[in-house]
Amino acid sequence: MLLWLCFALLTAAVVTLLLRPLREATVAAVEPESADLAVYRDQLRELDAERDRGLLNPAEAENARAEIARRLLKRASGTASEGGRASDDAASLVRARRIYVAIAALLPVIGIGLYIVEGSPHLPDLPFQERKEADAGQSNVGELIARVEERLREHPEDGKGWDVIAPVYLRLQRFGDAAHAFAEANRLEGESVRRLLGFAEATLLAEGGVVTEPVRKAALRVLELEPKRIEVRAWIALAKEQDGDLPGAAAEYRDILAKAPADASWRTTVVERLAVVERKIKGEPVGNAPSAAPAETPDAATPDVAGMSAAEREAFITGMVDRLAARLKDNGKDLDGWIRLARAYKVMGRENDAEGAVASARQNFAGDRPALDEIDKAAAGLGIADPTKEPANPR
Amino acid sequence: MIIEIGHFALILALLVAAAQMIVPAWGAQKRDRRLMAFGEPAALSQLALILISFLALMHAYVTSDFSVANVAANSHSSKPLIYRISGVWGNHEGSMLLWVLILAVFGAAVAVFGNNLPATLKANVLAVQSSVAVAFLLFILITSNPFERLDPAPFDGNGLNPILQDPALAFHPPFLYMGYVGFSMAFSFAVAALIEGRTDAAWARWVRPWTLLAWMCLTIGIAMGSWWAYYELGWGGWWFWDPVENASFMPWLAGTALLHSALVMEKREALKVWTILLAILTFSLSLMGTFLVRSGVLSSVHAFAVDPGRGVFVLSIMMLFTGGGLALFSYRARELQQGGVFSPISREGALVLNNVLLTIACVTVLVGTLYPLALESLTGAKISVGAPYFNMTFVPLMLPLLLALPLGPLLAWKRADLAAVMERLVAAAVLAALVLVAVFAYAERGPWLAPFGFAIGVWVMVGALSEIAFRIKLGQAPAAESWRRLINLPRASIGTTLAHFGVGLMVMGIVGTTAYKSEAILLMKPGDKTEIAGFELAFKGAAPSKGPNYTESIGVFDVTRGGAPVTRLEPSKRIYDAPPQPTSEAGIYAAWSGDLYAVLGDQQPDGGFAVRLYFHPLVRCIWFGALIMFFGGAISLSDRRLRVGAPSRASRAPAGVPAE
Incomplete structure (x- = not known):
């Protein structure tokens, strides 16, 4: 109610202000001729001042005077002919009355009408501070997270906090945050298989299904701690596959299958992966076969990449790679990111894009020798040639 | 509730603007005083309404009201207050609201x-100005409404892009927009004059202060952007010929030309057609700048498809106003009478040269900016037009402009005596020659063009001062007499001198930093030492630290020169909390001779850091030059001559205050 009262007052104030000149009996106005004359008179005065300062010799000053005077005369004669066109007051009153009615009627109606279509009159303001206090009792997940986050910002050494929030992030698909939280928890609360697995999965998903070095190391560490977790080896196999070591990957997959229990839920995924790798070794087309994250970790059920159908998985991973690409487009100064992107493209069979990623990386780090060396090394590993060492490729 | 009042006020503002577009123009056509007078309260209430909605949005940002979609997308509860305020215009919707506010x-x-x-001109100007407002208010309400709400509201926002969380960038957009939008004034005056069919010396005099104000703001806005890019992006450069920069630079070039041609029109009633055309084109370039930056066309042609609504809308606004203005221009141009005649060697001639060169320069920048976009949309080929193109085209155009610059203000109107003018510039020429020789002797192995660049800078600076010296008869009259003359000098001529001096200073900075920059990119471990441009830097190591909404690692460099301690540089790498994004803060030591500039890179596996070190000689002169140009403009604007011409009001009104 108060809101509508405010609207009414605002509208009334505006309408009153607008209609004032229309209501007045006569209105003062600057006639064009008097405005012009004022300017020309000023110019004459300036001219005199300049002449007095000795900036103009008398002849020049006289010439300029004559010119301004001519303008003045022209203007004066011009207005004489326009003089008869002065407005008729009765007609003006009629026009003013029409506009008066139109504005007084239309402005509030159209204004409120548009607002009802566009606005959200039922929603109150929600300042952050008030909400924090009001919601202290009954909270939903998002607010709990925000509260833990705020605590962690102030006490980044609180390992328990990281431990609590990490799986929540993973479930919310905030993979980068999840990976960071798992890593912090692992560092502060001591290494555990659960945290390592969580870190590995989160990182893998954050990187668009590419097994990066930290993931591989985490997987190896899990195997050290708990050698029976054979499914973790699928990540190591995937890493080999992505690095181009296809026979090695195939051997690893076969070994996993040989040792895996027959009823393991992830068996089929490994079988599929192995089939893809074998086709690749034979040089058969595999389409845009995605790299999968085959292992299913006990804690983090979502999003279950292994359990997705091939098409879903493909869409999921393509989405991740695209996000990585978009991020790099915004911020190109991420060397690891570029190398990951190139590798992901390569794995997905998008050769041209992989080359493009390497080229962009070179562009972004032009002049940065150590970075360029690293890019070259990665490109060589992926079998992408350096365009500068070959005839230029006109793309 | 406050946010909804803001939304409603914006809708009312659209309606008021629509009325303001129609009623005063109708009144001017009928010569009806009541209707013409409608423009004044309409313009004031339009401002009040837009200000209410702007403040409502700002209130939402300051209180972190994440039920507002725009706030949720661009702010975060942990952001410091100043960036919550500047966050209002750190995003598309809010910045468009700032645009219409200005x-x-x-x-x-x-x-x-x-x-x-004159009442008719004023009414028409207000109507035309309001038509621009209608277009942009519609744009905001239809495609980019900052008052859209979220229900349920997220608990926290996404945060502002960390590289935008910076003081210079908090103030850069408002100034830039004051420049862009200020040229709408020139456009409105031009279109109003064309509607009335009268363009004369008086018109030029009325339009000049508005153009000057817009030009000043654009100058300082561009300089701030350049300064920000210099210290925040960490690339060590001050200008990149980036399309976004060019988008703001083109209206500046055209606006500078307009400023000068309006002068000729006022004094001699010459160049009328050209001045009107320039006024229309300058605003069109401003609109194009808005379009390029706002539509997302710049980062990629394909971003256009991301939100076709916005891009197409701004493009239509641009075409409507440019097309409409030019159509009216071609319809009326035949009726414009030419004014005074002049010989090529005269003040008018010099200003024509200035206009020709600035306009061609503007076209070269336009081509360099749009060609890659056009090529990509037609063939898909991606090319980038960078510094080499602009160095080959833009710089050679600036050379004659700078060489002729000191002559201009000394030339007489109509017909001038070049020999006499050269005589007054002897001091400038001699000093420039001395500097040329001195720089050659000092930096004998440096780039051979650089000393000439310095000489041109000195020529422009001393030449600008010579004009004042001549005007106050320095050395020819007793000191007291010169002093009296200086005090009595019109502020406009002091402004001219300052602005021209600023140009010279900027040239010195550009030449110095371009030709004599030293840079080193190296791997440093704590304890390592290196040397650049006579400074010894010892890297002490990097330490973590925590800011209000970021964590950073700060590298510490102790700088000494010949054993004596100079300063300590502390470049840092920051990771912001929301969104988690790294930025680098350069460590800069500013001295008169130049800036020592250090950027901390990534840590390498072996514990060393990639470190980039630069020495930019005289780089401060670039922004000092811009600042002096700004103040020159401000002093000029304060000249009473730009304000006078207040005539008495007709018919039973209280008499206007006489101006002098």
Whole structure:
């Protein structure tokens, strides 16, 4: 109610202000001729001042005077002919009355009408501070997270906090945050298989299904701690596959299958992966076969990449790679990111894009020798040639 | 509730603007005083309404009201207050709201300060100005409404892009927009003059202060952007010929030309057609700048498809106003009578040269900016037009401009004596020659063009001062007499001198930093030492630290020169909390001779850091030059000559205050 009262007052104030000149009996106005004359008179005065300062010799000053005077005369004669066109007051009153009615009627109606279509009159303001206090009792997940986050910002050494929030992030698909939280928890609360697995999965998903070095190391560490977790080896196999070591990957997959229990839920995924790798070794087309994250970790059920159908998985991973690409487009100064992107493209069979990623990386780090060396090394590993060492490729 | 009042006020503002577009113009056509007078309260209430909605949005940002979609997308509860405020215009919707706010400020300024304008001209100007407002208010309400709400509201926002969390960037957009939008004034005056069919010396005099104000703001806005890019992006450069920069630079070039041609029109009633055309084109370039930056066309042609609504809308606004203005121009151009004649060697001639060169320079920048976009949309080929193109085209155009610059203000109107003018510039020429020789002797192995660059800078600076020296008869009259003359000098001529001096200073900075920059990119471990441009830097190591909404690692460099301690540089790498994004803060030591500039890179596996070190000689001169140009403009603007011409009001009104 108060809101509508405010609207009414605002509208009334505006309408009153607008209609004032229309209501007045006569209105003062600057006639064009008097405005012009004022300017020309000023110019004459300036001219005199300049002449007095000795900036103009008398002849020049006289010439300029004559010119301004001519303008003045022209203007004066011009207005004489326009003089008869002065407005008729009765007609003006009629026009003013029409506009008066139109504005007084239309402005509030159209204004409120548009607002009802566009606005959200039922929603109150929600300042952050008030909400924090009001919601202290009954909270939903998002607010709990925000509260833990705020605590962690102030006490980044609180390992328990990281431990609590990490799986929540993973479930919310905030993979980068999840990976960071798992890593912090692992560092502060001591290494555990659960945290390592969580870190590995989160990182893998954050990187668009590419097994990066930290993931591989985490997987190896899990195997050290708990050698029976054979499914973790699928990540190591995937890493080999992505690095181009296809026979090695195939051997690893076969070994996993040989040792895996027959009823393991992830068996089929490994079988599929192995089939893809074998086709690749034979040089058969595999389409845009995605790299999968085959292992299913006990804690983090979502999003279950292994359990997705091939098409879903493909869409999921393509989405991740695209996000990585978009991020790099915004911020190109991420060397690891570029190398990951190139590798992901390569794995997905998008050769041209992989080359493009390497080229962009070179562009972004032009002049940065150590970075360029690293890019070259990665490109060589992926079998992408350096365009500068070959005839230029006109793309 | 406050946010909804803001939304409603914006809708009302659209309606008021629509009325303001129609009623005063109708009144001017009928010569009806009541209708013409409608423009003033309309412009004022339009400003009040837009200000209410702007403040409502700002309130939402300051209180972190994440039920507002725009706030949730661009702010975060942990952001410091100043960036919550600047966050209002750190995003598309909010910045468009700032755009129309400034548009309304200019409209209201005409309503309040335009007492010297003839009623019909004022009415038409307000109507045209309001038509721009209608277009942009529609754009905001239809495609980019900052008052959209979220229900349920997220608990926290996404945060502002960390590289935008910076003081210079908090103030850069408002100034830039004041420049862009300020040229809408020139456009409105031009179109109003064409509607009335009268363009004369008086018109030029009325339009000049508005153009000058816009030009000043654009100058300082561009300089701030350049300064920000210099210290925040960590690339060590101050200008990149980036399309976004060019988008703001083109209106500046055209606006500078307009400023000078309006002078000729006022004094001699010459160059009328050209000045009107330039006024229309300058605003079109401003609109194009808005379009390029706002539509997402710049980062990629394909971003256009991301939100076709916005891009197409701004493009239509641009075509409507450019096309409409030019159509009216071609319809009326035949009726414009030519004014005074002049010989090629004269003040007018010099200003024509200035206009020709600035306009061609503007076209070269336009080509360099649009060609890659056009090529990509036609063939898909991606090319980038960079510094080499602009160095080959833009710089050679600036050379004659700079060489002729000191001559201009000394030449007489109509017909001038070049020999006499050269005589007054002897001091400047001699000093420039001395500098040329001195720089050659000092930096004998440096780039051979650089000393000439310095000489041109000195020529422009001393040449600008020579004009004042001549005007006050320095050395020819007793000191007391010269002093008296200096005091009595019109502020406009002091402004001219300062602005021209600023150009010279900027040239010195550009030449110095371009030709004599030293840079080193190296891997440093704690304890390592290196040397650059005579400074010894010892890297002490990097330490973590925590800011209000970021964590950073700060590298510490102790700088000594010949054993004596100079300063300690602390470049840092920051990771912001929301969104988690790294930025690098350069460590800069500013001295008169130049800036020592250090950027901390990534840590390498072996514990060393990639470190980039630069020495930029004289780089401060670039922004000092811009600042002096800004103040030159401000002093000029304060000249009473730009304000006078207030005539008495007709018919039973209280008499206007006489100006002098």
